Amino acid sequence: MAQAFKKFIxxxxxxxxxxxxxxLKTKGGIMIPEKAQGKVVEATVxxxxxxxxxxxxxxxPPSVKVGDKVLLPEYGGTKVVLDQEDxxxxxxxxxxxxxxx
Amino acid sequence: MAQAFKKFIxxxxxxxxxxxxxxLKTKGGIMIPEKAQGKVVEATVxxxxxxxxxxxxxxxPPSVKVGDKVLLPEYGGTKVVLDQEDxxxxxxxxxxxxxxx
Amino acid sequence: MAQAFKKFIxxxxxxxxxxxxxxLKTKGGIMIPEKAQGKVVEATVxxxxxxxxxxxxxxxPPSVKVGDKVLLPEYGGTKVVLDQEDxxxxxxxxxxxxxxx
Amino acid sequence: MAQAFKKFIxxxxxxxxxxxxxxLKTKGGIMIPEKAQGKVVEATVxxxxxxxxxxxxxxxPPSVKVGDKVLLPEYGGTKVVLDQEDxxxxxxxxxxxxxxx
Amino acid sequence: MAQAFKKFIxxxxxxxxxxxxxxLKTKGGIMIPEKAQGKVVEATVxxxxxxxxxxxxxxxPPSVKVGDKVLLPEYGGTKVVLDQEDxxxxxxxxxxxxxxx
Amino acid sequence: MAQAFKKFIxxxxxxxxxxxxxxLKTKGGIMIPEKAQGKVVEATVxxxxxxxxxxxxxxxPPSVKVGDKVLLPEYGGTKVVLDQEDxxxxxxxxxxxxxxx
Amino acid sequence: MAQAFKKFIxxxxxxxxxxxxxxLKTKGGIMIPEKAQGKVVEATVxxxxxxxxxxxxxxxPPSVKVGDKVLLPEYGGTKVVLDQEDxxxxxxxxxxxxxxx
Numbered sequence: 001m002a003q004a005f006k007k008f009i010x011x012x013x014x015x016x017x018x019x020x021x022x023x024l025k026t027k028g029g030i031m032i033p034e035k036a037q038g039k040v041v042e043a044t045v046x047x048x049x050x051x052x053x054x055x056x057x058x059x060x061p062p063s064v065k066v067g068d069k070v071l072l073p074e075y076g077g078t079k080v081v082l083d084q085e086d087x088x089x090x091x092x093x094x095x096x097x098x099x100x101x
Numbered sequence: 102m103a104q105a106f107k108k109f110i111x112x113x114x115x116x117x118x119x120x121x122x123x124x125l126k127t128k129g130g131i132m133i134p135e136k137a138q139g140k141v142v143e144a145t146v147x148x149x150x151x152x153x154x155x156x157x158x159x160x161x162p163p164s165v166k167v168g169d170k171v172l173l174p175e176y177g178g179t180k181v182v183l184d185q186e187d188x189x190x191x192x193x194x195x196x197x198x199x200x201x202x
Numbered sequence: 203m204a205q206a207f208k209k210f211i212x213x214x215x216x217x218x219x220x221x222x223x224x225x226l227k228t229k230g231g232i233m234i235p236e237k238a239q240g241k242v243v244e245a246t247v248x249x250x251x252x253x254x255x256x257x258x259x260x261x262x263p264p265s266v267k268v269g270d271k272v273l274l275p276e277y278g279g280t281k282v283v284l285d286q287e288d289x290x291x292x293x294x295x296x297x298x299x300x301x302x303x
Numbered sequence: 304m305a306q307a308f309k310k311f312i313x314x315x316x317x318x319x320x321x322x323x324x325x326x327l328k329t330k331g332g333i334m335i336p337e338k339a340q341g342k343v344v345e346a347t348v349x350x351x352x353x354x355x356x357x358x359x360x361x362x363x364p365p366s367v368k369v370g371d372k373v374l375l376p377e378y379g380g381t382k383v384v385l386d387q388e389d390x391x392x393x394x395x396x397x398x399x400x401x402x403x404x
Numbered sequence: 405m406a407q408a409f410k411k412f413i414x415x416x417x418x419x420x421x422x423x424x425x426x427x428l429k430t431k432g433g434i435m436i437p438e439k440a441q442g443k444v445v446e447a448t449v450x451x452x453x454x455x456x457x458x459x460x461x462x463x464x465p466p467s468v469k470v471g472d473k474v475l476l477p478e479y480g481g482t483k484v485v486l487d488q489e490d491x492x493x494x495x496x497x498x499x500x501x502x503x504x505x
Numbered sequence: 506m507a508q509a510f511k512k513f514i515x516x517x518x519x520x521x522x523x524x525x526x527x528x529l530k531t532k533g534g535i536m537i538p539e540k541a542q543g544k545v546v547e548a549t550v551x552x553x554x555x556x557x558x559x560x561x562x563x564x565x566p567p568s569v570k571v572g573d574k575v576l577l578p579e580y581g582g583t584k585v586v587l588d589q590e591d592x593x594x595x596x597x598x599x600x601x602x603x604x605x606x
Numbered sequence: 607m608a609q610a611f612k613k614f615i616x617x618x619x620x621x622x623x624x625x626x627x628x629x630l631k632t633k634g635g636i637m638i639p640e641k642a643q644g645k646v647v648e649a650t651v652x653x654x655x656x657x658x659x660x661x662x663x664x665x666x667p668p669s670v671k672v673g674d675k676v677l678l679p680e681y682g683g684t685k686v687v688l689d690q691e692d693x694x695x696x697x698x699x700x701x702x703x704x705x706x707x
Contacts (some may be wrong), residue, residue, distance in 0.1 A: 008677070010703045011669060049703070050669075054158050057660050063112060063151075071109070071181065078702065080677065089702055096179065096190055097111045097150070155259050164213060164252075172210070172282065197280065197291055198212045198251070256360050265314060265353075273311070273383065298381065298392055299313045299352070357461050366415060366454075374412070374484065399482065399493055400414045400453070458562050467516060467555075475513070475585065500583060500594055501515040501554070559663045568617060568656075576614070576686065601684065601695055602616045602655070 008082055013052035013062055013092040016080065017043035017070060041072045042099075046087065062092040069099040109183055114153035114163055114193040117181065118144035118171060142173045143200075147188065163193040170200040210284055215254035215264055215294040218282065219245035219272060243274045244301075248289065264294040271301040311385055316355035316365055316395040319383065320346035320373060344375045345402075349390065365395040372402040412486055417456035417466055417496040420484065421447035421474060445476045446503075450491065466496040473503040513587055518557035518567055518597040521585065522548035522575060546577045547604075551592065567597040574604040614688055619658035619668055619698040622686065623649035623676060647678045648705075652693065668698040675705040 010016050019040045025031055045068045051061040064070055073096055077088040111117050120141040126132055146169045152162040165171060174197055178189040212218050221242040227233055247270045253263040266272060275298055279290040313319050322343040328334055348371045354364040367373060376399055380391040414420050423444040429435055449472045455465040468474055477500055481492040515521050524545040530536055550573045556566040569575055578601055582593040616622050625646040631637055651674045657667040670676055679702055683694040 007706045008703050009706055011701050012699060014702065016703070047703075053660075053666060054154075055156050055661050056158070057662070057664055057666060058158055060154060060158060073179065078679065080702065093113060095112050096115065096181065097109050097117070097148075100108045100110055155255075156257050157259070159259055161255060161259060174280065194214060196213050197216065197282065198210050198218070198249075201209045201211055256356075257358050258360070260360055262356060262360060275381065295315060297314050298317065298383065299311050299319070299350075302310045302312055357457075358459050359461070361461055363457060363461060376482065396416060398415050399418065399484065400412050400420070400451075403411045403413055458558075459560050460562070462562055464558060464562060477583065497517060499516050500519065500585065501513050501521070501552075504512045504514055559659075560661050561663070563663055565659060565663060578684065598618060600617050601620065601686065602614050602622070602653075605613045605615055 008047055008080075010047055010049040010089060012049050013060070014049045014089050015045055015062060015064060015070075015092055015095065016047035016087050016089055017072065017077075018046050018085070018087055019043045019072070039074060041074060043070055043072055043088070044068070045070060048092075052092070064092065064095060064098055067101075069101065071096040071098070109148055109181075111148055111150040111190060113150050114161070115150045115190050116146055116163060116165060116171075116193055116196065117148035117188050117190055118173065119147050119186070119188050120144045120173070140175060142175060144171055144173055144189070145169070146171060149193075153193070165193065165196060165199055168202075170202065172197040172199070210249055210282075212249055212251040212291060214251050215262070216251045216291045217247055217264060217266060217272075217294055217297065218249035218289050218291055219274065220248050220287070220289050221245045221274070241276060243276060245272055245274055245290070246270070247272060250294075254294070266294065266297060266300055269303075271303065273298040273300070311350055311383075313350055313352040313392060315352050316363070317352045317392045318348055318365060318367060318373075318395055318398065319350035319390050319392055320375065321349050321388070321390050322346045322375070342377060344377060346373055346375055346391070347371070348373060351395075355395070367395065367398060367401055370404075372404065374399040374401070412451055412484075414451055414453040414493060416453050417464070418453045418493050419449055419466060419468060419474075419496055419499065420451035420491050420493055421476065422450050422489070422491050423447045423476070443478060445478060447474055447476055447492070448472070449474060452496075456496070468496065468499060468502055471505075473505065475500040475502070513552055513585075515552055515554040515594060517554050518565070519554045519594050520550055520567060520569060520575075520597055520600065521552035521592050521594055522577065523551050523590070523592050524548045524577070544579060546579060548575055548577055548593070549573070550575060553597075557597070569597065569600060569603055572606075574606065576601040576603070614653055614686075616653055616655040616695060618655050619666070620655045620695045621651055621668060621670060621676075621698055621701065622653035622693050622695055623678065623683075624652050624691070624693055625649045625678070645680060647680060649676055649678055649694070650674070651676060654698075658698070670698065670701060670704055673707075675707065677702040677704070 008016065020042045022040050023032060045064050045066050048062045048065060051059045054060050072090060073094055076094055077090045080087045080089055109117060121143045123141050124133060146165050146167050149163045149165060149167060152160045155161050173191060174195055177195055178191045181188045181190055222244045224242050225234060247266050247268050250264045250267060253261045256262050274292060275296055278296055279292045282289045282291055323345045325343050326335060348367050348369055351365045351368060354362045357363050376397055379397055380393045383390045383392055412420065424446045426444050427436060449468050449470055452466045452469060455463045458464050476494060477498055480498055481494045484491045484493055525547045527545050528537060550569050550571055553567045553570060556564045559565050577595060578599055581599055582595045585592045585594055614622060626648045628646050629638060651670050651672050654668045654670060654672060657665045660666050678696060679700055682700055683696045686693045686695055
């Protein structure tokens with residue numbers, strides 16, 4: 001993993017993720033043409049912000065940590081290029097769920 | 102039931118449900134053509150998040166638990182495919198009601 | 203009354219009602235043609251949720267109970283079919299008023 | 304005044320009013336043609352709800368009582384027919400003012 | 405000043421004002437044609453409500469009192485006719501400023 | 506400076522400002538044609554309101570005082586003519602910044 | 607760095623930034639035509655406001671300080687020209703992240 005994201009700290013409740021590589025073959029080994037490869041919605045968390053500020057001023061820590069496997073919504077997220085690698089910023093609250101390792 | 106959802110933990114107040122299988126026959130035993138099969142709005146809860154965060158920072162647990170039979174709204178919900186099975190994510194607050202077992 | 207609704211528990215501040223049967227005759231006994239029968243906006247409460255959660259987390263009980271006669275708004279409400287009978291779900295706050303029995 | 308409204312209790316911060324009868328003659332005694340009769344915006348309060356719930360759960364009583372003469376906004380309000388008489392439901396906060404008796 | 409407004413009490417944070425009479429002549433004494441007379445945005449406060457209710461239920465008194473000279477926004481306000489005189493209702497918060505007498 | 510504004514007190518968090526006179530020449534002394542003179546976004550504060558009311562009812566004083574040099578947003582603001590001079594009303598929160606004298 | 611910004615104090619939670627100069631050459635030394643130079647989204651913080659006011663009136667300091675390297679969103683921000691230099695104002699909450707120096 002490129003080290004660039006180590007230096008990047010998302011702000012507030014933002015979470016930086018890297019999408020899994022798309023499946024190129026079916027379970028049966030058949031090549032999947034690029035067009036048929038659905039959008040990858042599974043990703044790994046590579047950096048998290050400190051968390052959002054609640055109304056009473058306290059900081060609410062994010063609910064995921066670096067290394068977590070998460071399920072992304074189909075839409076949304078901001079693309080961020082760090083050291084020529086694509087990452088995506090999501091709000092903690094927009095992540096759909098995480099996979100218990 | 103596929104084990105995939107066991108590893109999947111919905112975030113915040115999201116609830117993962119699996120819809121009942123559609124009724125193929127009327128009570129009188131007559132086959133229902135696919136087009137006439139209405140959208141299945143009854144489902145079983147298969148995973149729940151920790152709950153949403155209230156304004157004062159406390160976590161409000163979801164009001165349903167795994168195994169509950171619930172009534173879904175006709176619209177909304179996010180489709181999630183886990184181990185080739187279709188599940189749906191709803192917000193706890195969007196579920197219309199539950200059937201007392 | 204069909205027993206299905208006994209097993210159905212509305213969520214949060216939702217209230218399950220059954221509309222009165224439409225008036226088929228005027229007070230003078232004259233048949234009212236279907237088209238002229240206005241939308242029935244009076245109904246009986248058949249099930250209530252626990253109530254909505256206020257911002258401070260406390261649960262605010264609904265302001266109607268099973269058996270109350272209520273006045274529905276002309277629009278809104280979600281149709282729910284239980285045991286082939288039509289019921290409607292309204293939010294407690296959307297009910298216009300109740301008739302003191 | 305028809306007794307029907309006595310049995311009707313508006314919900315929350317709703318107020319049931321009956322509009323004054325329109326002025327048929329000018330002060331000078333000249334008949335006013337129906338088209339020229341402006342919309343009656345003065346009314347009498349005939350029933351009030353318990354009041355709305357503030358965020359902290361306390362109930363905020365309505366600021367008018369039965370018998371008050373009030374000034375209605377030109378638009379808004381929900382028509383309610385009770386015992387063949389027309390009444391209107393307004394939110395307490397939408398009433399423009401009241402006439403000190 | 406007509407006595408009608410004495411009996412009229414605006415609700416909540418509403419303020420009843422009467423606009424100044426439009427300037428018919430320039431300072432130099434030249435007649436201003438009606439079309440050139442801009443909209444009068446200066447007015448006198450003739451009645452005030454008790455004030456709006458803050459979220460915690462306390463009543464916040466209006467920031468103007470009867471007799472104050474105020475500057476109205478160009479748009480907004482509700483026309484109210486009392487004893488054949490035109491008055492206008494504004495929310496306390498929509499008044500732009502007042503002239504220190 | 507015309508004295509009119511001394512008598513004018515903006516309401517709540519409104520701030521009365523007078524824009525600087527537009528630069529007629531470049532630093533090099535070249536005349537700037539009127540069309541090329543950009544909108545003047547620098548101004549002096551000439552009057553301030555008491556401040557806005559926070560949710561808990563306390564008054565939050567404005568963050569600028571009379572005499573401050575401020576940077577205005579390009580859009581917004583309400584034009585106010587006092588003694589034939591043009592002033593502008595902005596909300597305290599809409600001012601972009603101030604120049605440390 | 608021009609000294610103008612030293613005198614400029616952003617208001618509330620606004621942050622004044624200066625964008626990095628665009629990369630004119632690729633890592634391999636090849637000139638990048640202007641059209642191909644993407645929008646510069648990395649910048650240095652040159653001035654910060656005191657911070658926004660939370661609902662309870664306390665001031666929440668900004669989460670960046672002068673000298674921080676930050677990642678800007680692709681859209682938004684207000685252009686501010688100080689001493690013929692271009693700067694941009696962003697809200698603290700709209701900054702995507704910062705680079706740990």
